[in-house]
Amino acid sequence: MMLKRFLGLFEPKLQKRPETFSLGNRPEEPLPGIGVEQPSPVTPEEAGLTPAQVALARLREDYEATRSLLQELTGYDPKDVDAIRRECVHLGQLIGKLEADAAEAQPQGDISARIDDNLGRVKDVFHVPRNSDVIIREFELGLAPPVRAFLLYIEGLADKEIISWAILQPLMLLATLGKLPAGKEPSKIIRENLVPGHQVEIKYSFMDAIDAVLTGVSALFIDGQPYAVLIETKKWEHRSVERASVERVVYGPQQAFNEISRTNSALVRRKLRSPDLVMEALKVGRRSESELFLMYVEGLTNPRLVDEVRRRIQAIDVDYLPESGMLEQYIETSPISLFPQSLPTERPDRVAAFLSEGHIALVVDDNPFALIVPATFTSFFHSAEDYYLRWPFGSFIRAFRLAGMLFALYLPALYIAITNFHPEMIPTDLLLAVAASREPVPFPIPVEVLFMELSLEIIREAGIRMPSTIGPTLGIIGALILGQAAVAAGIVSPILVIIVAITGLGSFLIPNYSATFTIRILRFLMIFLASAFGMFGLAVGTYALIIHMAALQTYGVPFLSPIAPFRPGTPDIGVRGPLYKMEKRPSFLRPLDRIRQAPLTRKWAPGGPVEKRKQQAQYEEERE
Amino acid sequence: MIRQGHIDGKHAVVVLLNFIAGKVFVTFPRHMAILGQGAGWMVATVAAVAATFGFYITVLLLRRFPGRSIIDISCEVGGGVVGRLSGLAFFALFALITATVAREFGELVLGTILRHTPISIVVGALMGAGLYTAYLGLEAIARGAMLLFPFMVLGTLGIVLFDLRFVTLSGLAPWFGPGLPAILEHGLRASSNYAEILLLVVLAPYVRNRRELLPAGLASMGLSWLIMAGFTALAAAAFPIPVATRIVFPLFHLARLVSLGEFLQRTEALFVLLWLFSAGVKMSAGFYASALVLAETLDLPDYRPLLFPLAVLLFSVSFIFPSLVEAIEFDTLLLRTYAWIPAFALPAMLLALALVRRKGASAGAQG
Numbered sequence: 003m004m005l006k007r008f009l010g011l012f013e014p015k016l017q018k019r020p021e022t023f024s025l026g027n028r029p030e031e032p033l034p035g036i037g038v039e040q041p042s043p044v045t046p047e048e049a050g051l052t053p054a055q056v057a058l059a060r061l062r063e064d065y066e067a068t069r070s071l072l073q074e075l076t077g078y079d080p081k082d083v084d085a086i087r088r089e090c091v092h093l094g095q096l097i098g099k100l101e102a103d104a105a106e107a108q109p110q111g112d113i114s115a116r117i118d119d120n121l122g123r124v125k126d127v128f129h130v131p132r133n134s135d136v137i138i139r140e141f142e143l144g145l146a147p148p149v150r151a152f153l154l155y156i157e158g159l160a161d162k163e164i165i166s167w168a169i170l171q172p173l174m175l176l177a178t179l180g181k182l183p184a185g186k187e188p189s190k191i192i193r194e195n196l197v198p199g200h201q202v203e204i205k206y207s208f209m210d211a212i213d214a215v216l217t218g219v220s221a222l223f224i225d226g227q228p229y230a231v232l233i234e235t236k237k238w239e240h241r242s243v244e245r246a247s248v249e250r251v252v253y254g255p256q257q258a259f260n261e262i263s264r265t266n267s268a269l270v271r272r273k274l275r276s277p278d279l280v281m282e283a284l285k286v287g288r289r290s291e292s293e294l295f296l297m298y299v300e301g302l303t304n305p306r307l308v309d310e311v312r313r314r315i316q317a318i319d320v321d322y323l324p325e326s327g328m329l330e331q332y333i334e335t336s337p338i339s340l341f342p343q344s345l346p347t348e349r350p351d352r353v354a355a356f357l358s359e360g361h362i363a364l365v366v367d368d369n370p371f372a373l374i375v376p377a378t379f380t381s382f383f384h385s386a387e388d389y390y391l392r393w394p395f396g397s398f399i400r401a402f403r404l405a406g407m408l409f410a411l412y413l414p415a416l417y418i419a420i421t422n423f424h425p426e427m428i429p430t431d432l433l434l435a436v437a438a439s440r441e442p443v444p445f446p447i448p449v450e451v452l453f454m455e456l457s458l459e460i461i462r463e464a465g466i467r468m469p470s471t472i473g474p475t476l477g478i479i480g481a482l483i484l485g486q487a488a489v490a491a492g493i494v495s496p497i498l499v500i501i502v503a504i505t506g507l508g509s510f511l512i513p514n515y516s517a518t519f520t521i522r523i524l525r526f527l528m529i530f531l532a533s534a535f536g537m538f539g540l541a542v543g544t545y546a547l548i549i550h551m552a553a554l555q556t557y558g559v560p561f562l563s564p565i566a567p568f569r570p571g572t573p574d575i576g577v578r579g580p581l582y583k584m585e586k587r588p589s590f591l592r593p594l595d596r597i598r599q600a601p602l603t604r605k606w607a608p609g610g611p612v613e614k615r616k617q618q619a620q621y622e623e624e625r626e
Numbered sequence: 627m628i629r630q631g632h633i634d635g636k637h638a639v640v641v642l643l644n645f646i647a648g649k650v651f652v653t654f655p656r657h658m659a660i661l662g663q664g665a666g667w668m669v670a671t672v673a674a675v676a677a678t679f680g681f682y683i684t685v686l687l688l689r690r691f692p693g694r695s696i697i698d699i700s701c702e703v704g705g706g707v708v709g710r711l712s713g714l715a716f717f718a719l720f721a722l723i724t725a726t727v728a729r730e731f732g733e734l735v736l737g738t739i740l741r742h743t744p745i746s747i748v749v750g751a752l753m754g755a756g757l758y759t760a761y762l763g764l765e766a767i768a769r770g771a772m773l774l775f776p777f778m779v780l781g782t783l784g785i786v787l788f789d790l791r792f793v794t795l796s797g798l799a800p801w802f803g804p805g806l807p808a809i810l811e812h813g814l815r816a817s818s819n820y821a822e823i824l825l826l827v828v829l830a831p832y833v834r835n836r837r838e839l840l841p842a843g844l845a846s847m848g849l850s851w852l853i854m855a856g857f858t859a860l861a862a863a864a865f866p867i868p869v870a871t872r873i874v875f876p877l878f879h880l881a882r883l884v885s886l887g888e889f890l891q892r893t894e895a896l897f898v899l900l901w902l903f904s905a906g907v908k909m910s911a912g913f914y915a916s917a918l919v920l921a922e923t924l925d926l927p928d929y930r931p932l933l934f935p936l937a938v939l940l941f942s943v944s945f946i947f948p949s950l951v952e953a954i955e956f957d958t959l960l961l962r963t964y965a966w967i968p969a970f971a972l973p974a975m976l977l978a979l980a981l982v983r984r985k986g987a988s989a990g991a992q993g
Binding site: 541550566 | 637735739740743747748751752754755758759762763765766767769770772773774888891892893895896898899902903906910
């Protein structure tokens with residue numbers, strides 16, 4: 003009993019753990035905080051009713067009362083009834099007028115009707131004149147008695163041409179030319195007669211106007227009017243759509259994302275022209291709001307996955323989140339794992355392909371990389387080009403990539419384990435060659451390997467940071483350190499140079515940049531294990547690695563799917579099978595529509611399994 | 627019941643295959659050679675048949691209480707005290723298996739590929755790997771075992787293929803070894819070598835499809851028998867009987883014989899590496915089962931707080947034996963001679979008790 007009570011201490015803590023999200027095998031339950039509408043009583047103030055609307059409602063009540071009174075009175079005294087009827091017609095007219103006024107009436111905002119108040123507030127919020135890129139252009143509207151106004155915009159974010167010729171010119175000069183319609187609401191005149199911009203909006207809230215200005219919109223404040231006119235003038239310097247630089251291919255589309263999220267979303271939509279492609283806009287960040295798009299295909303992507311990703315994004319409560327790599331770190335399932343759980347890509351075609359499989363893509367504004375979630379192990383050695391080539395070629399390069407990955411991970415460790423612990427495994431001639439080449443080297447093998455691996459990593463990092471003008475220098479230094487000089491100085495043996503070179507080349511075969519980090523760090527771990535325990539260390543390390551990967555979850559999906567748990571279905575794991583055999587989408591994503599093509603896509607071809615013909619007939623029947 | 631994910635039949639078979647047949651890499655072939663000389667494989671066969679029968683009886687017990695764990699069932703059938711005691715018996719079985727396996731594989735590594743390393747480090751590393759996996763849970767063990775399965779196949783089939791040229795059928799003579807009655811007697815007791823099938827009984831509530839339980843059990847028994855009897859026969863046929871009864875790790879010596887042409891010779895280190903994966907799965911399954919059974923016996927909501935103390939305990943137990951000889955003696959003379967009592971006799975007794983006390987669903991209403 004005592005023991006039970008003692009161990010019972012664990013209980014509350016254990017029960018408080020939030021349930022881990024898993025996409026499969028769990029009962030369908032609404033996730034907390036999602037899809038649950040909170041009904042709340044609405045008061046007139048909360049509903050945003052203006053005093054005019056409230057008055058109208060009251061008048062309508064009076065009218066109803068009068069009408070019922072009229073009905074009561076009808077038949078008693080025709081004179082009274084006639085008088086009341088006349089009164090009612092009059093009231094009806096009044097109500098009609100009030101209704102028209104209410105439609106015109108403005109909601110109460112916090113923008114003052116006095117221009118000086120607004121000017122002072124804008125200067126205060128933007129710290130003008132210390133803030134140099136915030137431009138406040140004061141001028142007078144060219145109306146019969148001139149009206150004071152000012153235009154607020156940020157230099158660099160707004161288009162100066164449009165401001166000069168399509169806003170200031172009509173307002174200041176052209177307003178006097180034509181005859182403006184009399185008795186019209188000033189905001190209407192400006193919107194409908196004076197500003198020829200393609201998107202014009204009236205805002206009554208001061209902070210709404212400020213937020214819009216920060217995105218490149220120009221705000222026009224006019225004396226006597228309690229609102230700001232927002233005129234779309236966004237235009238800033240940006241890269242155009244360029245060739246992919248990180249994920250290059252020989253065949254296939256060459257475009258890459260740039261920093262404009264609208265361009266990026268358009269690039270994806272160009273590839274996936276479906277009304278079901280949804281690009282949900284979410285906002286993250288308190289001090290600076292970053293916009294991001296949650297892309298998925300409605301009716302295909304599992305809604306529970308979408309809800310979970312949305313829930314994780316909405317949970318982010320930070321000041322500033324400018325980048326997709328940072329977003330990844332806030333929402334990934336296992337932050338301590340060495341393995342990346344989302345796949346950054348700069349290729350719109352890749353995003354479209356993943357979306358059509360049932361994945362989700364996240365695009366953060368001002369960021370040329372989209373994040374694919376969930377990313378599984380296989381996607382880190384797949385490349386877009388695998389699919390554009392014929393299947394034997396695709397499988398061939400994929401096999402080499404996998405081999406490169408294994409070389410990058412194990413080769414130095416294996417060299418240490420075999421030469422240090424199990425030299426009997428090497429044929430005698432080779433062993434003699436290794437021994438001879440090591441003869442002038444004064445260090446033990448692990449030290450030698452670590453020295454070379456560290457130099458390789460240093461050269462690699464230097465290559466990324468180095469100005470391109472002095473790039474060739476790096477090649478010379480690298481070749482000297484890693485090759486000739488190190489051997490000549492007797493610090494390393496020539497065989498090790500070959501080993502390290504193959505290791506380096508192998509790690510360059512990995513098509514995903516963040517996955518290379520995983521392999522590089524694990525390589526050092528393996529080197530350490532092999533130095534200490536030889537093959538035994540490698541076995542234990544590999545075992546732990548495999549188990550870790552098998553237990554890892556990414557967004558409710560096992561990281562190693564579809565290998566473990568093994569769910570064959572589409573020949574697209576190690577071998578890139580023929581496209582016509584990829585009839586089903588990956589089942590681990592639990593897409594709402596599993597079938598992506600007919601069982602027999604090459605029905606004109608003679609032969610083919612009878613089974614497939616039957617399936618095709620059934621499929622066609624179902625389609626009809 | 628402790629909620630812990632699910633496994634399906636295929637995964638269960640692979641885990642069990644490692645858990646039962648993993649001992650073939652250490653001392654099992656020698657044990658059989660001692661019991662049956664050239665007919666050691668027959669002893670293994672009799673043992674497998676007997677163990678399958680024992681397992682079937684346990685399945686009958688489980689079917690009377692669908693979806694419940696064996697500890698639960700024992701408590702229901704025999705009351706609290708009997709239930710807890712049988713829980714402790716199961717726990718002791720798993721714990722001793724895990725501790726001896728750790729020691730034997732540690733000695734295998736030490737005696738073959740890492741001659742100058744302290745054994746505590748090797749056993750500690752194995753324990754660590756098992757602990758980590760058991761902490762991650764059942765699904766991790768199952769998926770990991772599935773992933774490592776090809777390596778295990780490679781590590782066993784490779785030996786069979788490359789060593790066939792050393793095999794002489796006459797090495798198995800005299801065909802019936804010590805005689806049929808002795809084979810039967812040894813075989814019945816050696817059914818303890820399949821006691822690990824109890825893992826499937828413990829995991830029964832977590833097998834996704836209840837109907838898969840019996841087929842999965844039979845498949846893992848059959849495959850384990852194939853591996854264990856096969857390697858017993860291979861070792862007996864490749865080495866003379868007196869040698870086969872003296873070599874502590876016969877499979878390692880078979881691996882030493884492998885030479886792949888001029889280039890790769892003496893590849894035993896590679897083979898040991900592949901076997902260690904199997905040892906890892908075996909360790910983690912043993913750890914997981916002991917912790918789970920203990921947690922269920924003590925009515926705990928989670929088995930994980932028990933893992934680390936358990937690892938310390940098993941680490942110490944594995945060093946009770948002063949040397950490899952004592953460890954092997956304990957394994958063959960005690961554990962693998964009497965393990966049938968908790969593994970098969972206890973569930974049979976529980977079934978009998980359930981029948982007498984009319985507990986559980988009748989046999990007709992089985993799921």
